[in-house]
Amino acid sequence: MEQILEIARKAAAAAEVFQVSSEETQVRFEANRLKQLQTRQQTSVALRIIKDSKIGYATSSGTVDGTELVNNAVETAAFGVKAGFQFPGLTDYPRVAVYDDAVNAVSVKEMVGLGEEMIAAVTGHTPKILCEGSVSRGVAALRIINSSGGKAEYRKSFFSLSIEGNLIEGTDILFVVNDESSCHPLSDTSAVTAVVLQQLELAKNRATAPSKQLPVIFSPFGVISGLYYPLVSAFNGKTVLEGASPIGSKQGQLVFDKKLTLYDDPTLSYRPGSRPCDDEGVSSQRTALIKEGVVTDFLYDLQTAALAGKRSTGNGGRGGGLPSPSPSSFTIVPGDTTLEDMIKDIKEGLLVDYLMGASQGNVLGGDFSGNVLLGYKIENGEITGRVKDTMVSGNIYQVLKDIAAVGSEPRWVNSALLTPHIYCPSVSVASKG
Amino acid sequence: MPDIESVAGELAAGLKKHKADYLEARLEESQSSHIAYLSKRLDSIGRSTAVGGNVRALVKGGWGFSSFNSLDGLSGRISQAVEQARSAGRGKSNLAPAEPVTDNVPSGIDVNPVTIPLAEKKLLLDEYNDIIWSTPQIQTSNIRYGDGRRKVVFLNSEGIFIVQERADVSLVIVAVTAKDGQVQQAFLSTGSRGDFNVVRDLHDKVKAKANHAVEALSAPQAKGGEYTVVVDPILAGVFAHEAFGHLSEADFVYENEKLREIMTLGKQFGGKHLNIVDSAALPGHRGSYKYDDEGTPSAKNYLIKEGKLVGRLHSRETAAKMNEPLTGNARALHYGYAPIVRMTNTYIEPGDVSFEDMIADIKEGIYARECFGGTTAMEMFTFSAEEAFMIRNGKIAETLRPVVLTGNVFNTLANIDAIGNDLLIHDSAGGCGKGGQMPLPISTGSPHIRIQKCLIGGS
Numbered sequence: 075m076e077q078i079l080e081i082a083r084k085a086a087a088a089a090e091v092f093q094v095s096s097e098e099t100q101v102r103f104e105a106n107r108l109k110q111l112q113t114r115q116q117t118s119v120a121l122r123i124i125k126d127s128k129i130g131y132a133t134s135s136g137t138v139d140g141t142e143l144v145n146n147a148v149e150t151a152a153f154g155v156k157a158g159f160q161f162p163g164l165t166d167y168p169r170v171a172v173y174d175d176a177v178n179a180v181s182v183k184e185m186v187g188l189g190e191e192m193i194a195a196v197t198g199h200t201p202k203i204l205c206e207g208s209v210s211r212g213v214a215a216l217r218i219i220n221s222s223g224g225k226a227e228y229r230k231s232f233f234s235l236s237i238e239g240n241l242i243e244g245t246d247i248l249f250v251v252n253d254e255s256s257c258h259p260l261s262d263t264s265a266v267t268a269v270v271l272q273q274l275e276l277a278k279n280r281a282t283a284p285s286k287q288l289p290v291i292f293s294p295f296g297v298i299s300g301l302y303y304p305l306v307s308a309f310n311g312k313t314v315l316e317g318a319s320p321i322g323s324k325q326g327q328l329v330f331d332k333k334l335t336l337y338d339d340p341t342l343s344y345r346p347g348s349r350p351c352d353d354e355g356v357s358s359q360r361t362a363l364i365k366e367g368v369v370t371d372f373l374y375d376l377q378t379a380a381l382a383g384k385r386s387t388g389n390g391g392r393g394g395g396l397p398s399p400s401p402s403s404f405t406i407v408p409g410d411t412t413l414e415d416m417i418k419d420i421k422e423g424l425l426v427d428y429l430m431g432a433s434q435g436n437v438l439g440g441d442f443s444g445n446v447l448l449g450y451k452i453e454n455g456e457i458t459g460r461v462k463d464t465m466v467s468g469n470i471y472q473v474l475k476d477i478a479a480v481g482s483e484p485r486w487v488n489s490a491l492l493t494p495h496i497y498c499p500s501v502s503v504a505s506k507g
Numbered sequence: 508m509p510d511i512e513s514v515a516g517e518l519a520a521g522l523k524k525h526k527a528d529y530l531e532a533r534l535e536e537s538q539s540s541h542i543a544y545l546s547k548r549l550d551s552i553g554r555s556t557a558v559g560g561n562v563r564a565l566v567k568g569g570w571g572f573s574s575f576n577s578l579d580g581l582s583g584r585i586s587q588a589v590e591q592a593r594s595a596g597r598g599k600s601n602l603a604p605a606e607p608v609t610d611n612v613p614s615g616i617d618v619n620p621v622t623i624p625l626a627e628k629k630l631l632l633d634e635y636n637d638i639i640w641s642t643p644q645i646q647t648s649n650i651r652y653g654d655g656r657r658k659v660v661f662l663n664s665e666g667i668f669i670v671q672e673r674a675d676v677s678l679v680i681v682a683v684t685a686k687d688g689q690v691q692q693a694f695l696s697t698g699s700r701g702d703f704n705v706v707r708d709l710h711d712k713v714k715a716k717a718n719h720a721v722e723a724l725s726a727p728q729a730k731g732g733e734y735t736v737v738v739d740p741i742l743a744g745v746f747a748h749e750a751f752g753h754l755s756e757a758d759f760v761y762e763n764e765k766l767r768e769i770m771t772l773g774k775q776f777g778g779k780h781l782n783i784v785d786s787a788a789l790p791g792h793r794g795s796y797k798y799d800d801e802g803t804p805s806a807k808n809y810l811i812k813e814g815k816l817v818g819r820l821h822s823r824e825t826a827a828k829m830n831e832p833l834t835g836n837a838r839a840l841h842y843g844y845a846p847i848v849r850m851t852n853t854y855i856e857p858g859d860v861s862f863e864d865m866i867a868d869i870k871e872g873i874y875a876r877e878c879f880g881g882t883t884a885m886e887m888f889t890f891s892a893e894e895a896f897m898i899r900n901g902k903i904a905e906t907l908r909p910v911v912l913t914g915n916v917f918n919t920l921a922n923i924d925a926i927g928n929d930l931l932i933h934d935s936a937g938g939c940g941k942g943g944q945m946p947l948p949i950s951t952g953s954p955h956i957r958i959q960k961c962l963i964g965g966s
Binding site: 101104105107108109110111112113114115116117118131132133134135136137139142143146147149150152153154155182183186202204240242243244246247249285312315316317318320395396398430431434435436438439440443444445447462463465467502504506 | 509536541542543545546548549550551552553554555556557558559569570571572573574575576577578587591592594595597625626629646647683685688689690691692731732733762763765766769843845879880881882883884885886887888889890891908909911913914915962963964
């Protein structure tokens with residue numbers, strides 16, 4: 075890395091080398107049986123340069139030829155974007171615990187055991203179900219150096235348990251799923267399977283949904299599959315800069331219900347979405363995006379912040395190309411209503427546990443419209459059974475403007491979002507019954 | 508770039524020495540470039556190179572898989588994969604027999620798109636972006652161009668040694684309009700198996716897309732409910748892929764008795780007019796190849812013939828387990844993944860109904876065009892049309908906001924009551940996702956089709 079930086083400095087005014095190496099082991103189960111063990115070793119290097127004030131960029135994975143990498147970056151710099159920022163110098167990063175050596179000590183045999191335990195719990199409840207599952211562990215090392223003297227380096231461990239099941243009766247297919255992840259090793263599989271068993275219990279009976287506006291409770295999975303992506307898009311500083319975010323001009327205004335408070339938080343201990351600094355070497359910070367319904371801030375990386383006249387919020391992420399604003403972990407602050415009380419409050423409505431295809435529509439405009447892959451009918455304060463052939467649609471700027479209650483039992487979903495249940499009084503439902 | 512063919516040559520002996528029921532290795536090197544615009548500005552431009560590989564072993568029915576991008580210590584990677592397979596194996600290995608092919612397949616294109624100067628590509632994209640921005644009410648635009656060239660060496664313990672090269676080009680152009688807090692967007696998505704010319708001369712199409720995004724701003728939303736829906740070739744192709752194709756992937760079916768019952772060969776799923784094909788052997792599309800990632804030659808495979816289920820897609824493992832012929836559909840996104848059963852170029856074969864006849868007797872229906880995307884969960888699917896229009900008294904009427912179609916695949920296939928005569932195979936910029944492997948290059952195709960009683964989400 076130091077060598078690449080040195081070559082790059084001869085060709086450009088400023089340069090930054092980013093390297094990430096990871097090694098991951100995964101145990102996979104299919105059709106209730108152990109199927110495959112795998113390891114993945116991966117190293118990649120990204121070089122960003124500023125030459126004649128313009129950004130050049132090149133990456134290489136596997137065998138890295140420093141000179142070729144620099145030449146590629148120089149070629150792209152000729153057309154590059156004008157750099158509005160400088161690479162950050164030496165920084166004191168906050169302490170964010172994301173590494174636990176114990177992850178490495180978990181043997182493959184133990185991982186196989188955890189997977190078998192999850193499958194036994196689910197098939198023990200519903201013998202005819204077919205499960206896929208995986209247990210993964212790994213370590214990633216990240217390093218950034220730049221010509222301003224900046225230096226960032228940390229290791230992250232991760233461990234995850236995942237299980238999904240399909241129960242088929244005739245042409246009816248029931249799909250259940252849950253996962254959990256941490257930077258610590260996970261050993262309590264019952265925490266993961268309990269959610270799946272509850273889904274199976276609630277789905278035992280069939281119920282029908284009418285086609286009309288109904289009160290809808292979104293479970294944590296329901297929130298991530300229905301409402302999360304429009305939020306991610308709207309709070310991206312780049313979307314705001316382009317004027318494409320519906321809330322871009324509404325900073326300081328009440329846009330959502332007062333019960334809604336949302337943070338981006340990369341500082342939570344031992345969460346896979348956490349880190350001491352972002353992928354540009356900017357310190358991590360907890361950023362309030364919505365405070366009691368008021369839009370407070372957006373997510374920025376260095377370049378977007380420079381163009382917008384803001385400061386980076388430490389959300390420069392690398393999804394393949396140049397860094398761009400990316401969420402770490404979204405957290406929705408819980409309220410004080412239990413799920414039980416929400417259900418009791420509803421005369422006729424739905425509990426949506428999983429929406430399929432909801433983010434295929436006009437996410438930018440806040441629309442969501444999805445098939446209820448897993449969801450239940452509520453009648454007179456009780457869940458009566460699973461609904462099928464049902465669409466739930468809406469726009470988050472309407473649906474989240476009037477929230478009946480925010481739940482008191484937050485849960486992590488897909489290791490990207492910590493959210494309780496959200497109860498909306500009126501959402502469009504279309505159903506074949 | 509290291510010479511992966513000679514590295515592979517050295518590996519060949521090692522693969523035969525080890526005590527596994529089956530062993531294979533894949534080595535790969537690639538170059539790519541990309542240019543992205545956001546709004547009026549160039550957002551990102553870059554070049555990448557990558558080298559990597561994997562070893563996969565089968566012992567007693569259990570798989571071990573080790574991927575890497577350091578080419579040092581490869582014999583250790585072989586041992587690691589064998590060791591893992593041994594820990595996973597608790598049954599019997601079973602693979603459909605393969606020919607020990609040796610072959611070298613060039614990319615089949617004259618000009619490697621990666622070598623075309625970035626300056627030339629940028630000039631073209633500038634023109635498209637200018638067209639978008641000359642349209643009123645444009646809020647922002649987004650252009651993503653990418654290309655790549657890849658060489659893959661595949662070898663196994665049975666003597667297969669295949670070198671294949673391919674190239675890809677993809678372009679997505681998004682125009683976003685806004686008015687009174689309402690936002691609409693229109694997509695142009697195209698791609699090719701390496702031919703850069705498909706991204707030239709798109710000026711008129713870009714203009715039409717931008718105009719549609721403007722029109723959609725003042726369009727009403729469809730009223731949710733059941734309609735007679737006429738679907739254009741692009742959206743119908745996505746439907747064939749998403750709603751039906753995924754259920755034809757044998758890995759979903761082979762260890763799943765119930766699903767096997769549903770997907771019994773010979774079962775009637777649609778009318779006599781319905782034929783659905785998957786064919787990597789169809790040349791020149793993004794899903795085209797000569798050999799799959801297990802070295803099996805590609806073929807034209809009928810999934811549905813005259814309305815009946817007649818075949819499904821296989822890897823060597825699923826073909827053996829289901830005792831059905833090999834189809835050549837084991838594919839891996841890249842060296843970081845083991846091959847799994849995937850589609851290639853999937854399409855509904857044309858019938859004989861003209862578009863005019865198809866809409867002529869519809870009193871009130873919806874014409875749905877093009878696609879934001881689609882997903883399935885077994886029997887259920889959703890797919891989102893990007894452009895939608897009411898059909899009134901046999902005529903295309905007012906523009907609607909984009910609509911989402913959803914339903915049960917079995918009912919929907921049976922509800923297709925007209926198949927057009929205008930087959931179009933569409934190479935989009937995107938790809939298919941499965942098992943975390945995305946985007947895998949594919950194409951989809953169909954003529955116009957008409958579906959009765961299709962559920963549309965709406966207000």
